[in-house]
Each structure stands twice: as C-alpha cells, then as structure tokens.
Amino acid sequence: MPTLTRRPRRGAHTPRPGGGQATVELACILPAVMLLVLLLVQAALLVRDQVLTINAAREAAREASVGSPHARVVAAANRVLDGAVVEVERAARIGEPVRARVTFVARTDVPLVGALLPEVELVSTATMRAER
Secondary structure: OOOOOOOOOOOOOOOOOOOOHHHHHHHHHHHHHHHHHHHHHHHHHHHHHHHHHHHHHHHHHHHHHOOOOHHHHHHHHHHHOOOOEEEEEOOOOOOOEEEEEEEEEEOOOOOOOOOOOOOEEEEEEEEEEOOO
C-alpha cells in the first residue's frame, strides 16, 4: 500500500531561497537614486536662475531704454534677481540700441550635491532701442 507523504509547508519559519535579496538591493541602490534626485533638483534651480537672469537683463534694458539713471536700471534688475551685477551700454541718440548685461553667480547649495559642484556664473544680455 502506498504511503502518502506530506510535503513540508512553507510557513513563517521556513526561509525561502533569496529571501531579503530585494531589501539588500534597495539598500545598495537607494543612495545612488537619492544623489540623482538631488542633482536634478540642483539642475532645476540653475535653470530657474538662468531664466531670472534673462528677465533681469530685459528689465534693465527696458529701464535704460527710457533714459533712467543707472541706479534705477540696477534697481529694476535687482527687483527680478537680487544680487545681479548690471552693466549698461547707453545709446548716443534715440533709436540706437541700448544694451544691458546682467551677471549673476548662482550658488550650488543643494545638500550633498552643492559641495560637488562649483558655483556657476550666469550671464545674459538684452538689447532695446533708446526711446529718450
């Protein structure tokens, strides 16, 4: 008479082969994923600063095109981007181009990533016709 044999049940006490492997893999890959996320955040901040630099140059050129004094031109750029350095080339006559060049040093201060990357100098130039 054949005997029935029971296969052992896999319960909480019987370890499965490869158990915990996913946890170890996650622990190994998680620092790299976090570093990548922080790098993306830093890149997004640099893009934002570049857009603000472009807008600050446009505002400075607009203010210079109507004949405002240098202090007002700088104030217009600093309303958009605090800490911007502004250089202006004024037109000799009405209708000639006025150029505003804005330079801004973007700090890379995202934790962990900021120490690895140097500060970035962002430069933008805007040109408009002199109106006055």
